[in-house]
Amino acid sequence: MPVRILISNDDGINSAGLDALVEVLKTVGEVFVVAPDREQSAASHALSLYRPLRVEEISENIYSVDGTPTDCINVAVNGLLKDKKPDLIISGINKGENVGDDITYSGTVSAAMEGTLLGFPSIAVSLASKNDFHFETASHYSLLIVKHVLRKSLPKDTLLNVNIPNLPKGKIKGVKVTRQGKRVYGEPIVENIDPRGRKYYWIGGNELGFLDIENSDIIAVHNGYVSVTPIKLDLTDYNFLDRLKLELKT
Numbered sequence: 001m002p003v004r005i006l007i008s009n010d011d012g013i014n015s016a017g018l019d020a021l022v023e024v025l026k027t028v029g030e031v032f033v034v035a036p037d038r039e040q041s042a043a044s045h046a047l048s049l050y051r052p053l054r055v056e057e058i059s060e061n062i063y064s065v066d067g068t069p070t071d072c073i074n075v076a077v078n079g080l081l082k083d084k085k086p087d088l089i090i091s092g093i094n095k096g097e098n099v100g101d102d103i104t105y106s107g108t109v110s111a112a113m114e115g116t117l118l119g120f121p122s123i124a125v126s127l128a129s130k131n132d133f134h135f136e137t138a139s140h141y142s143l144l145i146v147k148h149v150l151r152k153s154l155p156k157d158t159l160l161n162v163n164i165p166n167l168p169k170g171k172i173k174g175v176k177v178t179r180q181g182k183r184v185y186g187e188p189i190v191e192n193i194d195p196r197g198r199k200y201y202w203i204g205g206n207e208l209g210f211l212d213i214e215n216s217d218i219i220a221v222h223n224g225y226v227s228v229t230p231i232k233l234d235l236t237d238y239n240f241l242d243r244l245k246l247e248l249k250t
């Protein structure tokens with residue numbers, strides 16, 4: 001039986017990052033694409049519950065959905081592919097890194113989260129740049145990690161969040177297994193007056209830097225390493241849990 005891989009993203013069905021991933025993963029097995037029909041970056045883990053979702057078959061095994069990345073994984077697993085479940089789900093290649101706190105907003109990571117929640121080994125892949133993307137580097141390392149996960153699988157509750165520096169392949173220093181870091185943002189909001197004289201707020205936030213957390217995803221990517229972070233969907237703080245128990249008793 002050939003390996004079956006489901007690919008989605010949050011940049012939309014026309015993203016070059018998606019194409020790059022499809023091309024390289026065709027060498028591993030049968031590839032299905034179910035992706036949003038337009039950009040859904042920062043869509044987070046939103047699920048459309050109050051309207052129907054429409055699917056368009058773009059070409060063989062390639063579908064677009066008028067919904068979020070999470071909708072796409074749901075429609076794929078429970079609808080389009082219900083009789084041919086994927087062996088692996090991968091989301092990307094996102095145009096832009098998803099490190100530190102980004103992952104709580106990220107549509108790319110959320111697609112992988114949905115895959116994990118539905119019981120499939122899932123990976124999110126992002127390329128750390130805003131332009132001039134080295135997709136050949138990102139697809140090379142995506143393939144490497146996909147092959148690893150197909151061989152070894154993942155714990156039931158865990159996905160891999162992969163971030164790749166935007167460098168030519170030869171300039172990558174290696175692969176690092178990392179932990180989630182923390183960015184520091186400035187100017188979180190822009191306040192201004194629109195042409196009709198009404199006040200508006202525009203959520204911005206330019207990165208001022210990042211906290212110096214040892215072995216963080218941010219530091220690895222900045223230093224030229226591919227960052228692979230295992231992310232658990234159980235968000236419980238087990239250290240604090242015991243203390244809170246005691247505190248609430250008193």
Ligand code: MN
Nearest residue numbers: 010011041094
């Ligand atoms: Mn995106």
